[in-house]
Amino acid sequence: MTRRALVTGATGFVGSHLVARLADRGWSVSALVLPTPDVARLDSRVRALELDGSTSRVIECVAESSPDVVFHLASLFIAEHVSEQVSPLVEANVLFGAQLLEGMHVNGCDALVNTGTSWQHLGDADYDPVCLYAATKQAFEDIAAFFVNAHGLRMQTLRLFDTYGPDDPRPKLFGLLRTAASEGRVLEMSPGEQQIALVHIDDVVGAFEIAAERTLSSAPGTSEAWAVSGERMSLREVVARWEAASGRSVDVRWGGRQYRVREVMDPWHGRVLEGWSPAVGFDEGVAAMESSLWAGDR
Numbered sequence: 106m107t108r109r110a111l112v113t114g115a116t117g118f119v120g121s122h123l124v125a126r127l128a129d130r131g132w133s134v135s136a137l138v139l140p141t142p143d144v145a146r147l148d149s150r151v152r153a154l155e156l157d158g159s160t161s162r163v164i165e166c167v168a169e170s171s172p173d174v175v176f177h178l179a180s181l182f183i184a185e186h187v188s189e190q191v192s193p194l195v196e197a198n199v200l201f202g203a204q205l206l207e208g209m210h211v212n213g214c215d216a217l218v219n220t221g222t223s224w225q226h227l228g229d230a231d232y233d234p235v236c237l238y239a240a241t242k243q244a245f246e247d248i249a250a251f252f253v254n255a256h257g258l259r260m261q262t263l264r265l266f267d268t269y270g271p272d273d274p275r276p277k278l279f280g281l282l283r284t285a286a287s288e289g290r291v292l293e294m295s296p297g298e299q300q301i302a303l304v305h306i307d308d309v310v311g312a313f314e315i316a317a318e319r320t321l322s323s324a325p326g327t328s329e330a331w332a333v334s335g336e337r338m339s340l341r342e343v344v345a346r347w348e349a350a351s352g353r354s355v356d357v358r359w360g361g362r363q364y365r366v367r368e369v370m371d372p373w374h375g376r377v378l379e380g381w382s383p384a385v386g387f388d389e390g391v392a393a394m395e396s397s398l399w400a401g402d403r
Contacts, residue, residue: 114178135170198241226373257325270306293361305385332375
């Protein structure tokens with residue numbers, strides 16, 4: 106029997122790789138999408154269900170897709186917000202999530218794989234959000250606890266660390282390094298002593314697959330949260346190993362910018378997802394990613 110998945114955030118970096126993997130595995134995949142140009146990036150094997158911001162439309166979409174598992178990846182990430190971004194953060198990360206939970210409940214769907222962040226745990230605390238974004242991710246989980254306890258929702262939450270891999274449109278570290286290397290310009294960075302735990306996208310997607318199986322086999326009212334963490338190294342080491350793996354060099358001015366307020370110097374040491382471990386080594390993953398990109402430049 107073909108399994109059915111409903112995915113939010115399917116046009117994002119992690120979500121796009123997840124829906125491709127699910128389709129490869131023979132799942133029937135639907136995605137909740139907003140009417141934006143990003144929809145053009147959606148995998149052609151995925152059925153797009155357009156939202157209008159209302160709870161009733163979310164309920165309709167869940168009914169149309171009739172999923173065995175819902176994968177909730179959609180979020181608005183802002184590391185350091187300004188006042189004008191409070192409403193968008195709450196709407197994207199709390200309101201929409203609550204609508205999704207209601208849509209699942211109304212339609213009798215009780216299996217959810219949720220996406221959290223290691224930034225919910227500054228200094229290894231049970232809960233100390235690094236920023237408002239992390240606080241909204243926790244707020245969604247607190248709302249989901251009602252559906253777990255009152256309605257038997259089965260939920261697995263994967264708290265992601267830094268992710269990387271091919272086809273990443275986000276303005277993240279490796280993109281900055283590539284640009285600086287190509288243009289021969291100085292890249293100003295923090296002092297670089299903060300620890301980073303990067304996970305290759307193939308391993309991240311594998312974690313979602315394991316979490317889906319765990320959700321489907323769990324008892325009603327089960328809720329668990331796991332870390333999906335890679336090898337820990339300082340930012341300075343990440344840059345040095347990127348240079349070695351890519352064969353490029355970057356002129357970095359360490360200390361050219363200050364650490365963020367509440368910079369994560371040592372990422373959360375949470376329970377790693379049972380049955381999962383990274384298969385793609387950092388150097389191997391970076392070398393494969395960069396060689397394909399540089400080949401396109403030659």
